[in-house]
Amino acid sequence: MTTSISWVARAEAVAPEVRPFIDGAHRDPRSDKVFVDTGPRDGSPLVEVPNGDATDIDAAVAAARTAFDDGRWSHRSPRSRRRVLLAFADAIEAHRDELALLESLDVGKPIGDALRADVPGCANTIRWYAEAIDKMYDEVAPTGPDAVALVRREPVGVVGAVIPWNYPLILAAWKIGPALAAGNTCVLKPAEQSPLSALLLGSLAVEAGLPDGVLNVVPGDGPSAGEPLGRHRKVDAVTFTGSTEVGRRFLMYAAESNLKEVALELGGKSPQVVFADCSDLDAAAKAIAWGIFYNAGQTCHAGSRLVVEASIEDELLEGVARTAAMLQPGDPLDPGTKMGAIVSAEQHARVSRYLDLGRQEADVRVGGAAAHPVDGGFYIEPTVFVGVDNRMQIARDEIFGPVLTVHRFDGHPDRAVALGNDTDYGLAAAVWTSDVTRAHRVARELRVGTVWVNTFDIADLSTPFGGYKASGFGGRDRSLHAFEHLTQLKTTWINVGR
Ligand code: NAP
Ligand code: MG
Numbered sequence: 001m002t003t004s005i006s007w008v009a010r011a012e013a014v015a016p017e018v019r020p021f022i023d024g025a026h027r028d029p030r031s032d033k034v035f036v037d038t039g040p041r042d043g044s045p046l047v048e049v050p051n052g053d054a055t056d057i058d059a060a061v062a063a064a065r066t067a068f069d070d071g072r073w074s075h076r077s078p079r080s081r082r083r084v085l086l087a088f089a090d091a092i093e094a095h096r097d098e099l100a101l102l103e104s105l106d107v108g109k110p111i112g113d114a115l116r117a118d119v120p121g122c123a124n125t126i127r128w129y130a131e132a133i134d135k136m137y138d139e140v141a142p143t144g145p146d147a148v149a150l151v152r153r154e155p156v157g158v159v160g161a162v163i164p165w166n167y168p169l170i171l172a173a174w175k176i177g178p179a180l181a182a183g184n185t186c187v188l189k190p191a192e193q194s195p196l197s198a199l200l201l202g203s204l205a206v207e208a209g210l211p212d213g214v215l216n217v218v219p220g221d222g223p224s225a226g227e228p229l230g231r232h233r234k235v236d237a238v239t240f241t242g243s244t245e246v247g248r249r250f251l252m253y254a255a256e257s258n259l260k261e262v263a264l265e266l267g268g269k270s271p272q273v274v275f276a277d278c279s280d281l282d283a284a285a286k287a288i289a290w291g292i293f294y295n296a297g298q299t300c301h302a303g304s305r306l307v308v309e310a311s312i313e314d315e316l317l318e319g320v321a322r323t324a325a326m327l328q329p330g331d332p333l334d335p336g337t338k339m340g341a342i343v344s345a346e347q348h349a350r351v352s353r354y355l356d357l358g359r360q361e362a363d364v365r366v367g368g369a370a371a372h373p374v375d376g377g378f379y380i381e382p383t384v385f386v387g388v389d390n391r392m393q394i395a396r397d398e399i400f401g402p403v404l405t406v407h408r409f410d411g412h413p414d415r416a417v418a419l420g421n422d423t424d425y426g427l428a429a430a431v432w433t434s435d436v437t438r439a440h441r442v443a444r445e446l447r448v449g450t451v452w453v454n455t456f457d458i459a460d461l462s463t464p465f466g467g468y469k470a471s472g473f474g475g476r477d478r479s480l481h482a483f484e485h486l487t488q489l490k491t492t493w494i495n496v497g498r
Helices: 002-013 054-069 078-094 096-107 111-133 168-181 196-207 222-231 244-256 281-297 310-326 345-361 413-421 436-445 482-486
Strands: 034-038 045-050 139-141 147-155 158-162 185-189 215-217 237-241 261-265 271-274 305-309 363-366 383-386 403-409 428-432 450-453 487-495
Touching (some): 054 185, 054 215, 054 222, 078 096, 078 111, 078 196, 096 168, 158 168, 158 222, 168 185, 168 237, 168 482, 185 196, 185 222, 222 244, 237 244, 237 482, 244 261, 271 281, 271 413, 281 310, 281 428, 305 310, 305 413, 345 383, 345 403, 413 436, 428 436, 436 450, 482 487
Parallel strands (some): 158 185, 185 215, 271 305, 305 403, 383 403, 428 450
Antiparallel strands (some): 034 045
């Protein structure tokens, strides 16, 4: 295919900027350590990246602190911030091909997905918060005639944003979009597996008119760069997406340093509950397959547990298997590919261990093995395990790969809800039924941040995203609610008594 040849050729010519972006420019790193950024497409090294450490974080936080304290951004009118952020969104779109290619190379995701979903998702998020910020009003409290009490939202200050590798552009935007719109300054630490697109965002923002020091990006691994950011006393808030284990650490860092605000978006083990009265099993099967296999299952809200009424299990699974067959892993740089690579050799090994475990604990219905569309790359077939007991490890752990476990239930809604809720996580769920009362009741009883009814993974920036239980803490991404943990409320009480 000629188009795929052109992406491979472009990939060979790519020369990304890897130096930390601090105070308005890419600067030589202070740390003399580097790490190798590997491309999961074929397992070969893409580029060496400076492994930012506490000294680089210090420099970035100092720039962000000065930029916040002198008001070069926070004191601007909302309309002026809006104008700059709209230009930033335009710049992201103008660099669509470059950003999509970096994202695909770094993460192994299909170039088509990066072009159609990740880059527009990033630009649209920045644009949405830009558009929102000059339409928000503060409050006047009902104090009576002798006082005017203003309750105003102020930016929290310097925000540390730490993100994972599964959706680097979109998650960067979910963090920096509302943070910058609200008037904060930021230090963004991308995951070591996927630093390239975030580093380009830094320079695009400044070219679009963002003042120096307002957005800083420091590559580096978790212990080297993430921890000093989490512990920094001049950082006012941290917004994090990643594993529950590392999320806990950020709470400790905050507790042991300056009690910065912490908002955590963590893992999931989302159930898809399908009742026999589901009116369109074919549509449900497609959505269930896409809901676990999209992005090779490396999605925090992936619908990884299918809770299905016994009488329709066979028919539903036939549909899931049909869609899975269309989603066989392929070359991420081929525009026709629907499922790409697993992000790293480590993650591939981790998912493979769950495949071994699944073969011992349950029965394979679909897939179950590694795939090899590109030599040297990290790929896994879409996999479905049936006959799964919810106590099995494959049903309890977040596998973060293209692996669906199937749990049969007898049709009683209480049993489905109990199964759905029997997990430490609470990020998302779906219920498929044509009974509207049952849909509402089950949706209410599932202890998760998002419930879809007769659909899956449909979202809009206007709806908040985050988790109950071990899936989240301290705030929501997306929607106007994201401003809640990125701003402080200030009361100003003015005596106007006689
Ligand atoms: P992770 O280890 O939680 O990493 C997320 C971010 O935290 C990365 O930027 C990471 O940096 C950083 N980090 C790691 N250790 C740190 C530490 N001790 N102190 C400060 N920062 C630290 O997640 P992961 O390695 O990407 O994936 C592991 C598992 O997390 C997955 O298998 C999946 O279960 C879950 N996960 C969840 C989501 C989600 O969207 N909720 C996304 C990705 C992964 P480095 O990676 O550079 O070390
Ligand atoms: Mg990488």
